[in-house]
Amino acid sequence: MQAVEHVLKSDFLTQGPKVPEFETALARYFGTKHAVCCSSGTAALHIAYASLGATQSSIAIVPAITFAATANAFRYLGSRVIFCDVIAETGHICVIHLEKILSALPKLKKDQKGFIAPVSFAGVTAPLERCNQLASRYNFQVIEDASHAVGAWTHAENGKEKIYSGSCTHSQASCLSFHPVKHLCCGEGGAVLTNSSKVANTARKLRSHGIERPFDDDHHTPWYYQQVDLGWNYRMTDLQAALGISQLSRIEDSLESRKKIAQKYTQLLSSEKFSGSISLPAYSDGHAWHLFIIRFLHQGMRNRAYKYLKSKHIHTQVHYIPVYKHPYYQSIHGDLCLSGSEDYFEGCLSIPIYPGLTLKQQNQVVEEVGNFVALEK
Ligand SMILES: Cc1ncc(COP(=O)(O)O)c(C=O)c1O
Known part of the structure; x- marks a missing residue:
């Protein structure tokens, strides 16, 4: 409450310093190069999928047991969703069925993208390593829905390392939700985590209308910006970010x-x-x-x-x-x-x-x- 009050009394309710501060803290916690905050977990999925190139010609494999947003965000982009079965005892994506789906699909065409969106369901890290191996074999990309799994980890197949949810060790991006029922609560909010500067830059651009500011503030036209893509207003406010920073510290x-x-x-x-x-x-x-x-x-x-x-x-x-x-x-x-x-x-x-x-x-x-x-x- 103090953190939020502090923002309320400051100059910026949105587009101020708290969002980048929260992003730095998130990237440090998850060990990723980048974190891009946005207005919800659904928005995070949408801009992550779009940044990785999902379009109408894409194929997206999503576990059948998840919140609908994991699939919906692909549908926003017109992608074809294929539901993968889960293990009856746990609700987690079944990699046997996943392989069956992948092997039955025709080879991706030139410029066609394929995605697997494993969900680290209920707080258990999805079989990301296995999904990533299959993804590599079939030229798909992996985007982890880590909305349930802040702090979750599993052992790597070699039994040595730990694989943390959200760390992007076996995914091109991971997405978080900061809805109140989640581990980190911002009221509403979400984030894309990634180790790719290209994906992070695109996600930043898409969360704010597709706008880019090509010049720094010293340039003679500091007011200049250009809309280079069709994005959305998915910005997180500084009020939400202040709450997130406080929650992450605990x-x-x-x-x-x-x-x-x-x-x-x-x-x-x-x-x-x-x-x-x-x-x-x-x-x-x-x-x-x-x-x-x-x-x-x-x-x-x-x-x-x-x-x-x-x-x-x-x-x-x-x-x-x-x-x-x-x-x-x-x-x-x-x-x-x-x-x-x-x-x-x-x-x-x-x-x-x-x-x-x-x-x-x-x-x-x-x-x-x-x-x-x-x-x-
Ligand atoms: C697995 C999963 N993915 C995505 C979302 C969407 O997050 P949000 O409600 O922040 O849009 C949720 C939220 O319930 C979720 O549980």
């Missing part, structure tokens, strides 16, 4: 709180009374615990659990309806049905996890899940 505490909550849930929900009724997310040190998704193992149980918990004032959520089931995508893809995504969707329920969740509240959630499971037996 990210380790926030990750630690989420981890403790996840450990407690894992311990409590592993008790005998839940077995055969629910499965738990696999615990790992590199999990950033954006979501804690339990899966109900019997048909219809998830919907009944949602209702039961709501009646006990426990608000849960479903992440996500397979994107191809939305009427907009049905109008394009017909009655597509991917078995892993359908299985995952049938059982998934996200139970509350956020840094301010108290132990008492957590115990209450577990108790009510237990009461529900007992009722079902």
Whole structure:
């Protein structure tokens, strides 16, 4: 609040010094050369895809389980979206299906671009290394949707290094969302991370109408600018950036709180009374615990659990309806049905996890899940 108030009393509410300051802090945190802030995660995806050359002739492979924005931003550019199935137990992109899709596609034509947009879903780093290997083989590019995964990492296939979400080690760009439910909250906001100066410069240009200022301020026409491309107004305000800087400085505490909550849930929900009724997310040190998704193992149980918990004032959520089931995508893809995504969707329920969740509240959630499971037996 102090940081935001400071901006409110300053000369710049937008296009001031806080946005580049936040960008420098983000690039340092993620270990990338560049960070380009913008007005939302969706805007970040849109300008990242556009900066990497997505157009009407492009093909974009997107996991079926994600927030629709991962696919929508390709549609804004007229690209063809192909949905890839996920692993039923985790909701993460299935690399076997990905390879199947890639191998069945005709070879990309000259000037045609192909993209894979793996989502580091729920706080788990997507199989970026594998996606990147496949992308290289088929001449595709990888853009990670890292909206859920600030602070997440996984082991490299060689078992030595850690691969961090957002680091662009195995992607041409990564995108973040700063929506309030995410690890870093700016009210609304997003960022493109990349190691490519060309991509960063294009993304900067596109977030502000496609405008370039070709001369520095000492030039005799410092007022001069030119619109060289058709961009958007996707700028982040200094108010949002100030909030982001403040949040980023406390990210380790926030990750630690989420981890403790996840450990407690894992311990409590592993008790005998839940077995055969629910499965738990696999615990790992590199999990950033954006979501804690339990899966109900019997048909219809998830919907009944949602209702039961709501009646006990426990608000849960479903992440996500397979994107191809939305009427907009049905109008394009017909009655597509991917078995892993359908299985995952049938059982998934996200139970509350956020840094301010108290132990008492957590115990209450577990108790009510237990009461529900007992009722079902
Ligand atoms: C995986 C994923 N991608 C993209 C977005 C879009 O982000 P925003 O809401 O900031 O536009 C979200 C937000 O919910 C998301 O969860």
